[in-house]
Amino acid sequence: MVEKLHVDLSGAPQTMLATFYAKALDADLPNPILGDRWAKEIVDRIDYDWSKTSITTANSPSVTTRSAHFDNWARQFLAVHPEANVVHLGCGLDARAFRLNPGPGVEWYDVDYPDVADLRRQLFPHRDNYHVVSASVTDPSWLARVRPERPTLMIAEGLTMYLTESDGLALLRRIVDAFPSGELQFDAFNRLGVRSQWMNAVVRRSGATLYWAINGPGDIVDAVPGVRLLAFQSPFDSASFRGLAWFYRAMAGVMSLVPSLRYMAQYHRYAF
Ligand SMILES: C[S@@+](CC[C@H](N)C(=O)[O-])C[C@H]1O[C@@H](n2cnc3c(N)ncnc32)[C@H](O)[C@@H]1O
Incomplete structure:
Protein backbone atom coordinates (compact mmCIF):
# COMPACT_ATOMS: atom_id res chain seq x y z
CA MET A 1 0.00 0.00 0.00
CA VAL A 2 1.32 3.48 -0.88
CA GLU A 3 1.89 5.63 2.20
CA LYS A 4 -0.28 8.75 2.32
CA LEU A 5 1.26 12.20 2.47
CA HIS A 6 0.71 13.88 5.79
CA VAL A 7 -0.37 17.50 5.43
CA ASP A 8 -0.05 20.10 8.15
CA LEU A 9 -0.81 23.63 6.93
CA SER A 10 -2.24 26.72 8.55
CA GLY A 11 -3.27 30.20 7.48
CA ALA A 12 -3.80 31.00 3.79
CA PRO A 13 -2.06 27.79 2.55
CA GLN A 14 -4.56 25.71 4.53
CA THR A 15 -7.50 27.23 2.65
CA MET A 16 -6.45 25.46 -0.53
CA LEU A 17 -7.30 22.14 1.13
CA ALA A 18 -10.93 23.28 1.22
CA THR A 19 -11.03 24.35 -2.43
CA PHE A 20 -9.22 21.17 -3.44
CA TYR A 21 -11.63 18.96 -1.46
CA ALA A 22 -14.62 20.71 -3.05
CA LYS A 23 -13.27 19.62 -6.44
CA ALA A 24 -12.72 16.05 -5.23
CA LEU A 25 -16.30 15.83 -3.91
CA ASP A 26 -17.68 17.33 -7.11
CA ALA A 27 -15.84 14.77 -9.23
CA ASP A 28 -17.77 11.99 -7.47
CA LEU A 29 -21.20 13.49 -8.20
CA PRO A 30 -23.38 11.97 -10.93
CA ASN A 31 -23.45 15.37 -12.70
CA PRO A 32 -20.24 17.15 -11.71
CA ILE A 33 -19.76 20.86 -12.32
CA LEU A 34 -16.00 20.74 -12.86
CA GLY A 35 -15.39 16.98 -13.20
CA ASP A 36 -11.77 17.25 -12.05
CA ARG A 37 -10.44 13.69 -12.17
CA TRP A 38 -7.05 14.79 -10.75
CA ALA A 39 -8.67 16.01 -7.54
CA LYS A 40 -10.57 12.73 -7.30
CA GLU A 41 -7.39 10.67 -7.71
CA ILE A 42 -5.15 12.79 -5.50
CA VAL A 43 -7.47 13.23 -2.54
CA ASP A 44 -6.97 9.62 -1.42
CA ARG A 45 -3.19 10.09 -1.39
CA ILE A 46 -3.36 12.79 1.29
CA ASP A 47 -3.62 12.04 4.98
CA TYR A 48 -5.97 14.73 6.24
CA ASP A 49 -9.23 14.94 8.16
CA TRP A 50 -11.26 16.49 5.35
CA SER A 51 -14.19 17.21 7.66
CA LYS A 52 -12.04 20.07 9.02
CA THR A 53 -12.44 21.92 5.71
CA SER A 54 -16.20 22.50 6.32
CA ILE A 55 -16.77 21.55 2.66
CA THR A 56 -19.65 19.26 1.71
CA THR A 57 -21.42 18.55 -1.56
CA ALA A 58 -23.91 21.26 -0.54
CA ASN A 59 -21.36 24.11 -0.50
CA SER A 60 -18.82 22.73 -3.01
C1 LIG B 1 -8.29 29.69 -1.31
S1 LIG B 1 -6.79 28.94 -1.79
C2 LIG B 1 -7.07 28.85 -3.54
C3 LIG B 1 -6.29 27.76 -4.21
C4 LIG B 1 -6.58 27.57 -5.70
N1 LIG B 1 -6.37 28.79 -6.45
C5 LIG B 1 -7.99 27.08 -5.87
O1 LIG B 1 -8.85 27.86 -6.31
O2 LIG B 1 -8.22 25.92 -5.58
C6 LIG B 1 -5.62 30.28 -1.64
C7 LIG B 1 -4.23 29.92 -2.13
O3 LIG B 1 -3.47 31.12 -2.25
C8 LIG B 1 -2.18 30.87 -1.75
N2 LIG B 1 -1.58 32.15 -1.34
C9 LIG B 1 -2.09 33.09 -0.52
N3 LIG B 1 -1.24 34.12 -0.40
C10 LIG B 1 -0.16 33.81 -1.17
C11 LIG B 1 1.06 34.46 -1.47
N4 LIG B 1 1.36 35.67 -0.95
N5 LIG B 1 1.94 33.85 -2.29
C12 LIG B 1 1.67 32.63 -2.84
N6 LIG B 1 0.51 31.97 -2.60
C13 LIG B 1 -0.38 32.55 -1.77
C14 LIG B 1 -2.40 29.92 -0.60
O4 LIG B 1 -1.21 29.26 -0.21
C15 LIG B 1 -3.46 29.00 -1.19
O5 LIG B 1 -2.88 27.93 -1.89
Whole structure:
Protein backbone atom coordinates (compact mmCIF):
# COMPACT_ATOMS: atom_id res chain seq x y z
CA MET A 1 0.00 0.00 0.00
CA VAL A 2 1.32 3.48 -0.88
CA GLU A 3 1.89 5.63 2.20
CA LYS A 4 -0.28 8.75 2.32
CA LEU A 5 1.26 12.20 2.47
CA HIS A 6 0.71 13.88 5.79
CA VAL A 7 -0.37 17.50 5.43
CA ASP A 8 -0.05 20.10 8.15
CA LEU A 9 -0.81 23.63 6.93
CA SER A 10 -2.24 26.72 8.55
CA GLY A 11 -3.27 30.20 7.48
CA ALA A 12 -3.80 31.00 3.79
CA PRO A 13 -2.06 27.79 2.55
CA GLN A 14 -4.56 25.71 4.53
CA THR A 15 -7.50 27.23 2.65
CA MET A 16 -6.45 25.46 -0.53
CA LEU A 17 -7.30 22.14 1.13
CA ALA A 18 -10.93 23.28 1.22
CA THR A 19 -11.03 24.35 -2.43
CA PHE A 20 -9.22 21.17 -3.44
CA TYR A 21 -11.63 18.96 -1.46
CA ALA A 22 -14.62 20.71 -3.05
CA LYS A 23 -13.27 19.62 -6.44
CA ALA A 24 -12.72 16.05 -5.23
CA LEU A 25 -16.30 15.83 -3.91
CA ASP A 26 -17.68 17.33 -7.11
CA ALA A 27 -15.84 14.77 -9.23
CA ASP A 28 -17.77 11.99 -7.47
CA LEU A 29 -21.20 13.49 -8.20
CA PRO A 30 -23.38 11.97 -10.93
CA ASN A 31 -23.45 15.37 -12.70
CA PRO A 32 -20.24 17.15 -11.71
CA ILE A 33 -19.76 20.86 -12.32
CA LEU A 34 -16.00 20.74 -12.86
CA GLY A 35 -15.39 16.98 -13.20
CA ASP A 36 -11.77 17.25 -12.05
CA ARG A 37 -10.44 13.69 -12.17
CA TRP A 38 -7.05 14.79 -10.75
CA ALA A 39 -8.67 16.01 -7.54
CA LYS A 40 -10.57 12.73 -7.30
CA GLU A 41 -7.39 10.67 -7.71
CA ILE A 42 -5.15 12.79 -5.50
CA VAL A 43 -7.47 13.23 -2.54
CA ASP A 44 -6.97 9.62 -1.42
CA ARG A 45 -3.19 10.09 -1.39
CA ILE A 46 -3.36 12.79 1.29
CA ASP A 47 -3.62 12.04 4.98
CA TYR A 48 -5.97 14.73 6.24
CA ASP A 49 -9.23 14.94 8.16
CA TRP A 50 -11.26 16.49 5.35
CA SER A 51 -14.19 17.21 7.66
CA LYS A 52 -12.04 20.07 9.02
CA THR A 53 -12.44 21.92 5.71
CA SER A 54 -16.20 22.50 6.32
CA ILE A 55 -16.77 21.55 2.66
CA THR A 56 -19.65 19.26 1.71
CA THR A 57 -21.42 18.55 -1.56
CA ALA A 58 -23.91 21.26 -0.54
CA ASN A 59 -21.36 24.11 -0.50
CA SER A 60 -18.82 22.73 -3.01
CA PRO A 61 -20.53 24.54 -5.96
CA SER A 62 -19.29 27.87 -4.54
CA VAL A 63 -15.79 26.63 -5.41
CA THR A 64 -16.41 24.50 -8.48
CA THR A 65 -18.52 27.07 -10.35
CA ARG A 66 -15.68 29.56 -9.81
CA SER A 67 -13.05 27.14 -11.12
CA ALA A 68 -15.24 26.26 -14.11
CA HIS A 69 -15.63 29.98 -14.81
CA PHE A 70 -11.88 30.64 -14.77
CA ASP A 71 -11.24 27.52 -16.87
CA ASN A 72 -13.57 29.01 -19.44
CA TRP A 73 -11.86 32.43 -19.48
CA ALA A 74 -8.43 30.80 -19.64
CA ARG A 75 -9.52 28.61 -22.58
CA GLN A 76 -10.70 31.73 -24.41
CA PHE A 77 -7.28 33.37 -23.93
CA LEU A 78 -5.36 30.25 -24.96
CA ALA A 79 -7.50 29.77 -28.08
CA VAL A 80 -6.26 33.16 -29.32
CA HIS A 81 -2.71 32.87 -27.91
CA PRO A 82 -1.32 29.38 -28.54
CA GLU A 83 2.20 30.74 -27.83
CA ALA A 84 1.95 32.25 -24.38
CA ASN A 85 2.74 32.07 -20.67
CA VAL A 86 0.21 31.26 -17.99
CA VAL A 87 1.13 32.37 -14.47
CA HIS A 88 -1.34 30.67 -12.17
CA LEU A 89 -0.89 32.41 -8.82
CA GLY A 90 -1.94 30.94 -5.48
CA CYS A 91 -2.59 27.72 -7.41
CA GLY A 92 -2.98 25.50 -4.33
CA LEU A 93 -3.61 21.94 -5.53
CA ASP A 94 -5.73 23.07 -8.44
CA ALA A 95 -5.20 20.95 -11.57
CA ARG A 96 -6.01 23.66 -14.12
CA ALA A 97 -2.92 22.97 -16.26
CA PHE A 98 -4.02 19.34 -16.49
CA ARG A 99 -7.71 20.11 -17.07
CA LEU A 100 -6.96 22.58 -19.87
CA ASN A 101 -4.03 20.60 -21.24
CA PRO A 102 -2.67 23.47 -23.36
CA GLY A 103 -0.51 22.81 -26.42
CA PRO A 104 3.32 22.84 -26.53
CA GLY A 105 3.46 26.59 -27.20
CA VAL A 106 2.27 27.38 -23.70
CA GLU A 107 4.64 27.67 -20.73
CA TRP A 108 2.64 27.19 -17.55
CA TYR A 109 3.81 28.37 -14.11
CA ASP A 110 1.96 27.25 -10.98
CA VAL A 111 3.05 29.58 -8.13
CA ASP A 112 2.38 29.12 -4.42
CA TYR A 113 4.13 29.19 -1.05
CA PRO A 114 6.92 26.56 -0.68
CA ASP A 115 4.87 24.16 1.50
CA VAL A 116 2.09 24.04 -1.08
CA ALA A 117 4.48 23.90 -4.05
CA ASP A 118 6.34 20.95 -2.47
CA LEU A 119 3.06 19.10 -2.03
CA ARG A 120 2.16 19.73 -5.68
CA ARG A 121 5.49 18.34 -6.84
CA GLN A 122 4.83 15.12 -4.94
CA LEU A 123 1.24 14.68 -6.08
CA PHE A 124 1.09 15.71 -9.74
CA PRO A 125 2.80 13.97 -12.65
CA HIS A 126 5.42 15.62 -14.86
CA ARG A 127 4.20 17.74 -17.79
CA ASP A 128 6.27 19.31 -20.54
CA ASN A 129 6.48 23.13 -20.41
CA TYR A 130 5.10 23.06 -16.89
CA HIS A 131 6.79 24.64 -13.86
CA VAL A 132 5.98 24.69 -10.16
CA VAL A 133 7.38 27.85 -8.54
CA SER A 134 7.88 28.03 -4.75
CA ALA A 135 7.42 31.66 -3.81
CA SER A 136 5.19 34.23 -2.30
CA VAL A 137 3.53 35.99 -5.22
CA THR A 138 4.45 39.27 -3.53
CA ASP A 139 8.18 38.49 -3.90
CA PRO A 140 9.22 40.15 -7.19
CA SER A 141 12.00 37.63 -7.90
CA TRP A 142 9.81 34.74 -9.15
CA LEU A 143 8.91 36.72 -12.27
CA ALA A 144 12.51 36.39 -13.51
CA ARG A 145 11.82 32.67 -14.05
CA VAL A 146 9.00 33.33 -16.51
CA ARG A 147 9.79 33.55 -20.25
CA PRO A 148 9.80 37.21 -21.24
CA GLU A 149 8.55 38.69 -24.53
CA ARG A 150 5.35 36.62 -24.74
CA PRO A 151 1.68 37.28 -24.16
CA THR A 152 1.01 36.30 -20.54
CA LEU A 153 -2.16 35.27 -18.79
CA MET A 154 -2.28 35.79 -15.03
CA ILE A 155 -4.92 33.72 -13.26
CA ALA A 156 -5.44 34.24 -9.54
CA GLU A 157 -8.40 32.34 -8.13
CA GLY A 158 -9.05 32.73 -4.42
CA LEU A 159 -5.87 34.77 -3.93
CA THR A 160 -6.39 38.54 -4.01
CA MET A 161 -8.28 38.73 -0.71
CA TYR A 162 -5.28 37.23 1.14
CA LEU A 163 -2.99 40.03 -0.10
CA THR A 164 -2.84 43.55 1.22
CA GLU A 165 -4.06 46.19 -1.21
CA SER A 166 -0.58 47.62 -1.72
CA ASP A 167 0.98 44.17 -2.30
CA GLY A 168 -1.83 43.17 -4.65
CA LEU A 169 -1.67 46.32 -6.75
CA ALA A 170 2.14 46.13 -6.88
CA LEU A 171 1.82 42.54 -8.14
CA LEU A 172 -0.60 43.50 -10.93
CA ARG A 173 1.59 46.45 -11.98
CA ARG A 174 4.68 44.24 -12.01
CA ILE A 175 3.01 41.70 -14.33
CA VAL A 176 1.74 44.41 -16.69
CA ASP A 177 5.25 45.92 -16.82
CA ALA A 178 7.02 42.58 -17.33
CA PHE A 179 5.27 41.36 -20.50
CA PRO A 180 4.35 42.95 -23.85
CA SER A 181 0.64 42.00 -23.59
CA GLY A 182 -1.73 39.64 -21.87
CA GLU A 183 -4.65 39.36 -19.50
CA LEU A 184 -5.28 39.53 -15.77
CA GLN A 185 -8.08 37.20 -14.64
CA PHE A 186 -8.90 37.02 -10.95
CA ASP A 187 -11.68 36.97 -8.40
CA ALA A 188 -12.07 39.33 -5.47
CA PHE A 189 -14.22 40.13 -2.45
CA ASN A 190 -15.79 43.54 -1.92
CA ARG A 191 -15.71 45.44 1.37
CA LEU A 192 -18.65 43.42 2.71
CA GLY A 193 -16.93 40.14 1.79
CA VAL A 194 -13.78 41.13 3.64
CA ARG A 195 -15.64 42.55 6.65
CA SER A 196 -17.77 39.42 7.01
CA GLN A 197 -14.77 37.08 6.90
CA TRP A 198 -15.67 35.82 10.38
CA MET A 199 -18.69 34.14 8.72
CA ASN A 200 -16.47 32.35 6.19
CA ALA A 201 -15.78 28.96 7.78
CA VAL A 202 -12.86 28.12 5.47
CA VAL A 203 -11.04 31.34 6.35
CA ARG A 204 -11.92 31.23 10.04
CA ARG A 205 -10.83 27.62 10.55
CA SER A 206 -7.50 28.22 8.82
CA GLY A 207 -6.65 31.25 10.94
CA ALA A 208 -6.02 33.26 7.75
CA THR A 209 -6.91 36.94 7.46
CA LEU A 210 -8.52 38.62 4.46
CA TYR A 211 -7.23 42.12 3.70
CA TRP A 212 -7.85 43.41 0.18
CA ALA A 213 -11.38 44.52 -0.66
CA ILE A 214 -11.96 45.37 -4.34
CA ASN A 215 -15.20 47.21 -4.86
CA GLY A 216 -15.31 47.23 -8.65
CA PRO A 217 -13.20 47.59 -11.79
CA GLY A 218 -12.48 51.25 -11.01
CA ASP A 219 -10.25 50.14 -8.13
CA ILE A 220 -8.06 48.31 -10.66
CA VAL A 221 -8.25 50.53 -13.75
CA ASP A 222 -7.40 53.65 -11.72
CA ALA A 223 -4.46 52.00 -9.96
CA VAL A 224 -2.83 49.81 -12.62
CA PRO A 225 -1.70 51.83 -15.67
CA GLY A 226 -2.14 50.07 -19.00
CA VAL A 227 -5.06 47.78 -18.18
CA ARG A 228 -8.39 47.75 -20.01
CA LEU A 229 -11.52 46.14 -18.56
CA LEU A 230 -12.76 43.13 -20.54
CA ALA A 231 -15.31 41.71 -18.11
CA PHE A 232 -16.61 42.21 -14.60
CA GLN A 233 -19.21 39.79 -13.26
CA SER A 234 -20.95 38.55 -10.18
CA PRO A 235 -20.48 34.78 -9.82
CA PHE A 236 -24.28 34.61 -9.93
CA ASP A 237 -24.20 35.88 -13.52
CA SER A 238 -21.59 33.38 -14.68
CA ALA A 239 -22.64 30.66 -17.13
CA SER A 240 -21.15 28.13 -14.70
CA PHE A 241 -23.70 29.19 -12.03
CA ARG A 242 -26.71 28.94 -14.32
CA GLY A 243 -26.48 25.16 -14.48
CA LEU A 244 -26.98 24.76 -10.71
CA ALA A 245 -30.09 23.38 -9.00
CA TRP A 246 -33.04 25.76 -8.56
CA PHE A 247 -32.40 26.45 -4.86
CA TYR A 248 -28.92 27.87 -5.54
CA ARG A 249 -30.34 30.03 -8.33
CA ALA A 250 -33.22 31.16 -6.13
CA MET A 251 -30.78 32.18 -3.38
CA ALA A 252 -28.65 34.03 -5.94
CA GLY A 253 -31.76 35.77 -7.28
CA VAL A 254 -32.58 37.12 -3.84
CA MET A 255 -29.00 38.15 -3.08
CA SER A 256 -28.70 39.84 -6.48
CA LEU A 257 -31.35 42.35 -5.44
CA VAL A 258 -28.81 43.96 -3.10
CA PRO A 259 -25.72 45.20 -5.01
CA SER A 260 -23.28 44.69 -2.12
CA LEU A 261 -24.42 41.05 -1.83
CA ARG A 262 -24.53 40.49 -5.57
CA TYR A 263 -20.93 41.67 -5.87
CA MET A 264 -19.65 40.34 -2.55
CA ALA A 265 -17.57 38.02 -4.73
CA GLN A 266 -16.52 39.28 -8.16
CA TYR A 267 -14.84 38.00 -11.31
CA HIS A 268 -12.46 40.47 -13.02
CA ARG A 269 -10.84 40.26 -16.46
CA TYR A 270 -8.50 42.88 -17.97
CA ALA A 271 -6.32 43.13 -21.06
CA PHE A 272 -2.97 44.87 -21.08
C1 LIG B 1 -8.29 29.69 -1.31
S1 LIG B 1 -6.79 28.94 -1.79
C2 LIG B 1 -7.07 28.85 -3.54
C3 LIG B 1 -6.29 27.76 -4.21
C4 LIG B 1 -6.58 27.57 -5.70
N1 LIG B 1 -6.37 28.79 -6.45
C5 LIG B 1 -7.99 27.08 -5.87
O1 LIG B 1 -8.85 27.86 -6.31
O2 LIG B 1 -8.22 25.92 -5.58
C6 LIG B 1 -5.62 30.28 -1.64
C7 LIG B 1 -4.23 29.92 -2.13
O3 LIG B 1 -3.47 31.12 -2.25
C8 LIG B 1 -2.18 30.87 -1.75
N2 LIG B 1 -1.58 32.15 -1.34
C9 LIG B 1 -2.09 33.09 -0.52
N3 LIG B 1 -1.24 34.12 -0.40
C10 LIG B 1 -0.16 33.81 -1.17
C11 LIG B 1 1.06 34.46 -1.47
N4 LIG B 1 1.36 35.67 -0.95
N5 LIG B 1 1.94 33.85 -2.29
C12 LIG B 1 1.67 32.63 -2.84
N6 LIG B 1 0.51 31.97 -2.60
C13 LIG B 1 -0.38 32.55 -1.77
C14 LIG B 1 -2.40 29.92 -0.60
O4 LIG B 1 -1.21 29.26 -0.21
C15 LIG B 1 -3.46 29.00 -1.19
O5 LIG B 1 -2.88 27.93 -1.89
